[in-house]
Amino acid sequence: MNLPSRNASPGRPKDLEKRAAILDAAKALFPARGYDGVSMDAIAQAAGVSKLTVYSHFQDKDTLFVEAVKAKCEDLLPSDLFVARFEGPIRGQLVRIAHAFFRLITSDEAIAIHRIMSRQLPEDSHLPRMFWEAGPKRTQEAFAAFLKAEHAAGELHVPDCTLAASQFFCLLKGEYHARLLCGCSAPMESPDVDAHVDATVDLFLRAYGPGRR
Incomplete structure (x- = not known):
């Protein structure tokens, strides 16, 4: 488990550095120990700050969990x-969003949090x-707003x-994420991820491309 560095970055405001250290600690500890297994004392110790400092940035554990x-x-x-950038075919931006989302949901931290929610x-x-x-x-709301802008522009x-x-x-x-949550799937290789993302984006465009009016 990687815990945040306690050394401040040169030129970075001290308060922002402490806030970042607290968030880094929270992002590491909540997935590893679960919500109930993490105390504000533990967050403070991992971040290299006082518990008072943690509370000065995040009023309670609920707030810190949400922000993490x-x-x-x-x-x-x-x-x-x-x-919405409207630079080149929309497929390229959809592929970038899809890859980023897939990396997020298949990350170790995301899987751990989902398992906590499933208990x-x-x-x-x-x-x-x-x-x-x-x-x-x-x-989902951010992506829906993106789709709304592309729809208004006639791109979708x-x-x-x-x-x-x-x-x-x-x-x-898809099935892969469900298998990850069950602990019965190995990490997907990059070519397979690319194929999965491309197929998903192409299917989405067949349903919602501009020609579907």
Whole structure:
């Protein structure tokens, strides 16, 4: 497990460096130990800061968990991927989004968090909702907004962007992601990932390409 460096980067504001160290610690510890297995003391120790500093940046563990999920998503699936650029064929941007999403959902950290969500939790647990809103929901809404912009520009024909976004990501997950969650699949080789992404994007374009009007 890689924990964050405690050395500040030259020229970086101290508060931002501490916040980044806290988030890095949270991103490492939550998947490794589970939500209940992580304390704010442990986060502080891993980040090389005081517990008071952790609370000054993140008011409670729930907030820190949500921000860690958001930060992990931003690491592998940056928001600028969903900016409609209208530079060249749309297929290229869809392929880039698909590859980034696939890397995210198949990362060790993402699989660990999904397994945590799959465990039996109390009926009143707010953890699944927090995770959903911080990660999958935000990603799906960002892609739906991208589709809406491409539809308005005539690059795609997508009558229901929310539905189409869900379909795209479900297609990308496919059987392989389900097998990963069950612990019965080895990492997919790069040529196989490329083939899976290309086939998914092509299927999506056959359904929602501009010629479907």
